[in-house]
Amino acid sequence: MDMEEAKPVPRVGVVVFVLKGKSVLLGRRRSSIGASTFALPGGHLEFGLSLTHTQLYWLNQNIFGSLALIKYLSGAGESFEECGARELKEETGLEMGKAEYITVTNNLFLEQPKPAHYVTIFLRAVLADPDQLPQNLEPDKCDGWEWYEWDKDKLPQPLFWPLDQMVRSGFNPFP
Numbered sequence: 001m002d003m004e005e006a007k008p009v010p011r012v013g014v015v016v017f018v019l020k021g022k023s024v025l026l027g028r029r030r031s032s033i034g035a036s037t038f039a040l041p042g043g044h045l046e047f048g049l050s051l052t053h054t055q056l057y058w059l060n061q062n063i064f065g066s067l068a069l070i071k072y073l074s075g076a077g078e079s080f081e082e083c084g085a086r087e088l089k090e091e092t093g094l095e096m097g098k099a100e101y102i103t104v105t106n107n108l109f110l111e112q113p114k115p116a117h118y119v120t121i122f123l124r125a126v127l128a129d130p131d132q133l134p135q136n137l138e139p140d141k142c143d144g145w146e147w148y149e150w151d152k153d154k155l156p157q158p159l160f161w162p163l164d165q166m167v168r169s170g171f172n173p174f175p
């Protein structure tokens with residue numbers, strides 16, 4: 001394997017501050033990066049549309065004709081909002097309502113099992129249905145989702161360290 005292949009490359013994550021009253025949704029991670037720390041729902045920005053090939057084929061055959069295919073092939077990639085909504089749905093079953101970009105961080109994770117470098121896009125959003133309850137749809141990656149008041153003395157510990165740095169800096173995700 002040549003050195004080019006071995007070199008890790010930065011990846012893009014999109015995470016969502018789901019706001020409910022004074023609280024945000026957090027889950028204790030089980031996956032490789034930040035295992036056992038409390039983090040926001042979210043995940044990797046994916047190449048191209050957040051449609052599966054099957055969905056795309058169906059759309060192509062039944063509704064948009066070549067429109068969907070052109071968008072996919074033109075590389076009109078997954079938007080930050082599409083990624084946030086997809087990841088939130090995949091991980092918690094929750095439908096994302098109005099969302100907006102609030103900040104970005106550039107983090108190197110050297111002490112993890114594998115070194116990683118993430119540019120993380122932070123969105124804030126409300127739920128499409130404020131009464132919808134979160135489910136833990138990926139128990140292999142998360143211990144479960146709970147609402148926590150965004151108050152440095154009331155948040156669970158330990159927080160995923162980029163989030164911990166935001167709390168310590170007095171970051172306020174609320175409008």
Ligand SMILES: CC(C)CCOP(=O)(O)OP(=O)(O)O
Pocket residue numbers: 012013014031033042043044087118120
């Ligand atoms: C580390 C983080 C900022 C980006 C990746 O998040 P994640 O490990 O939750 O990714 P997935 O939800 O896509 O598995």
Ligand SMILES: [Mg+2]
Pocket residue numbers: 042043044087090091
């Ligand atoms: Mg995910």
Ligand SMILES: [Mg+2]
Pocket residue numbers: 042043044087
């Ligand atoms: Mg993902």
Ligand SMILES: [Mg+2]
Pocket residue numbers: 041042043044087091
């Ligand atoms: Mg995730």
